Each structure stands twice: as structure tokens, then as C-alpha cells.
Amino acid sequence: MLIEGPKGCGKTETALRRAHSVVRFDTDPAARAQVDLNPGILFEESAPVLFDEWQRVPAIWDHVRRHVDDMRGRGLCILTGSATPTDARELHSGAGRIGTLRMRPMSLFESGHSTGEVSLAALMRGEDQRARLARTTISQLMERIVIGGWPMLLEADEAFARRWLADYLTQIVEVDIPSLGTTRRAPDRLRRTLAALGRGVGQPVKLTELAADIAGGDDQRPAKETVSAYVDALHRLKLTENSPSWRPHMRSRTRLREAPVRYFVDPSLGTAALGVGARDLLADPQAAGFHFEALVLRDLRVYAQSLDGTISTWREAHGRKEVDAIVETPNAWAAFEVKLTGDQRVIDAAAQGLLDFASEIDTSRHGDPAALVVVTARGGGGRRPDGVHVVPITALGP
Known part of the structure; x- marks a missing residue:
């Protein structure tokens, strides 16, 4: 599930109430580096895994898509992001694998x-x-x-x-x-x-x-x-x-x-x-x-x-x-x-x-x-x- 919306509207806090583990790409340089070195290890955490501010490492999108295909399961990953990556057009579509939830400030x-x-x-x-x-x-x-x-x-x-x-x-x-x-x-x-x-x-x-x-x-x-x-x-x-x-x-x-x-x-x-x-x-x-x-x-x-x-x-x-x-x-x-x-x-x-x-x-x-x-x-x-x-x-x- 991709949760997208502006900064400060509560995406991460909401996702943390569902996630069992979290990878913070905005504050953890080691996690960002791991996407290139050995991305599979990121999926060994207890599911659902929250990838916070995923747009900082756009390559994680395709790894999540592949992980969902391999595991043939649901509720495996949550991605949160406050911006669309510059190279989003190069990413494979998540259709059928990654659902999108738009969050806004509170009504x-x-x-x-x-x-x-x-x-x-x-x-x-x-x-x-x-x-x-x-x-x-x-x-x-x-x-x-x-x-x-x-x-x-x-x-x-x-x-x-x-x-x-x-x-x-x-x-x-x-x-x-x-x-x-x-x-x-x-x-x-x-x-x-x-x-x-x-x-x-x-x-x-x-x-x-x-x-x-x-x-x-x-x-x-x-x-x-x-x-x-x-x-x-x-x-x-x-x-x-x-x-x-x-x-x-x-x-x-x-x-x-x-x-x-x-x-x-x-x-x-x-x-x-x-x-x-x-x-x-x-x-x-x-x-x-x-x-x-x-x-x-x-x-x-x-x-x-x-x-x-x-x-x-x-x-x-x-x-x-x-x-x-x-x-x-x-x-x-x-x-x-x-x-x-x-x-x-x-x-x-x-x-x-x-x-x-x-x-x-x-x-x-x-x-x-x-x-x-x-x-x-x-x-x-x-x-x-x-x-x-x-x-x-x-x-x-x-």
C-alpha cells in the first residue's frame, strides 16, 4: 500500500499503527545504501514493513513490486511519501500489486x-x-x-x-x-x-x-x-x-x-x-x-x-x-x-x-x-x- 500526501498530514503516524517494522529512508543512510547492496535483507523484517519516505530511494519501488510477486501475499509492505520522484516515469507500474491511498490534512x-x-x-x-x-x-x-x-x-x-x-x-x-x-x-x-x-x-x-x-x-x-x-x-x-x-x-x-x-x-x-x-x-x-x-x-x-x-x-x-x-x-x-x-x-x-x-x-x-x-x-x-x-x-x- 502506498500512502501519499503532503508533509505533516500524518502519513507516517498512520502507517506506524499498521506496520510491524519500519525502514526510514530519510534518516537512515545505511538503509538507503542497502537498496543497492542487498535489498532482500530489508524484506526480512516482520511484515508489514513500512518504507518511510520511499521517494528518497526510488529503486525500492521495483523491489517491493518484485517482493509482492514472489511472496504472492497481501499486506506485506507500506510505502509513505510526500513527493513524486523525479524519475517516476521510469518505474514499473504497481498496478495490481500496490494500492494507493491519498491522505490530506484533517477535515x-x-x-x-x-x-x-x-x-x-x-x-x-x-x-x-x-x-x-x-x-x-x-x-x-x-x-x-x-x-x-x-x-x-x-x-x-x-x-x-x-x-x-x-x-x-x-x-x-x-x-x-x-x-x-x-x-x-x-x-x-x-x-x-x-x-x-x-x-x-x-x-x-x-x-x-x-x-x-x-x-x-x-x-x-x-x-x-x-x-x-x-x-x-x-x-x-x-x-x-x-x-x-x-x-x-x-x-x-x-x-x-x-x-x-x-x-x-x-x-x-x-x-x-x-x-x-x-x-x-x-x-x-x-x-x-x-x-x-x-x-x-x-x-x-x-x-x-x-x-x-x-x-x-x-x-x-x-x-x-x-x-x-x-x-x-x-x-x-x-x-x-x-x-x-x-x-x-x-x-x-x-x-x-x-x-x-x-x-x-x-x-x-x-x-x-x-x-x-x-x-x-x-x-x-x-x-x-x-x-x-x-x-x-x-x-x-x-
Whole structure:
């Protein structure tokens, strides 16, 4: 089993609860050397063997694959990694031998900040869901965005979390990205890239637009290839997780936008890259709305994963109509709009937008939506007379 995800999300700690022995490639040079000298000895440990930070020695991948073939067993090895190796394309596929589990920072339900009264699985089955009135304040939700779902920050206050995340991004810029060897070492521009992505959270920002933002006051903006390399490096470090464009069969000839909508794997990375805290978000409702959307999308990805679900977005070419998230599972699909405000008029408009969107889908090919949902920051949860669910994020769960 390969467990992959960003640094600090709990991969190793989770794997250690299942493993009977561990080989730490990041701190044990002798173990790294053994892969070339006598790799077989590494598999003599009690199974399952955990190979931590396996990407430090990519050759172990093929040895694990061969060991699984030779032993004809299951549960033999666990690999954890926070980056995709530079030469990953040269590795033999692990299909049929090595399963993959994606880990992310913790959702609000996992960290204890959501009751989980409204089940995504139940919504995908078309069941009515209800929730009591949410008591979490907007200010508290802004703090959860800034602190994020990192296990190390579960009991942390905002000031400590911001220092920790600043150090985390410094490590990414000065050590992790250069270690990939795919980009020229340019820490200032890498920081500007993170900030540009922070400003573009929840938006379909093109590489050319990122380049202009990264350049700032410089006369010469980075080439598209350079920006692409920066973005790819962040993707390989599992720090970004974009929503691809959903391309449904529609009854109308609506032209759809194809660019992915950009998100960090955790909303705290966007605010940390911008150097803003909860008070700053409260002073800028528009920015707060985008970062709240990033929080909701993180949780939807976590909850949808156990359903073999995927997350996409739907937007018209000119941006007049959009749906923030389409959750698809093997047997159903549902549409979600995210609204930070509790203004009933805004929620009514979002619900009507979902109904209009659903009416344009060719249900003979896609089937009827299992649920149409407006996710809010506060309030109660339930199904409206028009069939649209309203769900506070602090009530949503798997």
C-alpha cells in the first residue's frame, strides 16, 4: 500500500499503527545504501514493513513490486511519501500489486469541529438529511481556515499555527522544491508563486495570469514553462489539488470553461502564503468567501474518497454561471454551491442556480442528481421545499 500526501498530514503516524517494522529512508543512510547492496535483507523484517519516505530511494519501488510477486501475499509492505520522484516515469507500474491511498490534512469532522450530522454518503444515496443549528461563529471558521487540518496544530492557537505554517512554506521553498531538481533555485519567485496561488484560490487562473502575478513589479515576467515547472513541483509535493472541469452532456449548447479551478490541499496554505490571519479575512469578505470555499472543498474531497468519489467544477465559458463542486461516485452525482454568508436571499439564489443547472443536464445520460446542496457557514441543515439541501459545513461529515 502506498500512502501519499503532503508533509505533516500524518502519513507516517498512520502507517506506524499498521506496520510491524519500519525502514526510514530519510534518516537512515545505511538503509538507503542497502537498496543497492542487498535489498532482500530489508524484506526480512516482520511484515508489514513500512518504507518511510520511499521517494528518497526510488529503486525500492521495483523491489517491493518484485517482493509482492514472489511472496504472492497481501499486506506485506507500506510505502509513505510526500513527493513524486523525479524519475517516476521510469518505474514499473504497481498496478495490481500496490494500492494507493491519498491522505490530506484533517477535515473538520476528523478534527472535532464538525458534528457530522449530515452524511455525504447519505446525500449521495438521495436521502434527506437534517442538522441542528450550527453554533460556530464566522470568526471561529476563519481561524479554522488559517490553522488548517494539520495534526501538529490540533491544539494550537492561531499565532502558533501561523508561525508553524510560515516555517513549513520556507522549508518547501528552500529545501523541498530545489531537491526535486526540476526548477532553477529562485526562492523569491517561488514565494511569489505561492502567494499568486493564494490569491487565485477557488478561481480558474491560467498560467499566463499566474506569470503576471508572479512578476509583480519586475519588468520581465517568468516564461510560461517556468511557471508550469513551479506549479508542477507543488503538485508533485502534494500541496495543490485542483478541480478539473466537468464536461457533462447538456440539453443546451452552453460553452464551458476548461481550465481547472486551483486549490491548495489545505486552505491554511493559501492564507499562510499571503501572510494573512483570521482578522484579515474578516475584513475582506470576498477573499474570505474564496478561502471558505477551499475549506469546504478539502472536506468534500476527504469525505468523497471513501465513496470512490471525485470532485470537479462546472463553469460557463464567460463565467456567468458556475457550480463550485460536482461530486461523482460510481453510482451517483451531486452538485454543491458554497456560500459563506447566511443571507437568505443569497442562499435562495444559490438554490435556484443549482436547480437551473440541473435542468440543463441531459439526465438520460447522467441520471438525476442524487442531491443539490448549498453549503453554508452557519445556520441549520435540512431539505428545502424545492428539494435543495442547505448544510452548514460544521454539520457535514462522511
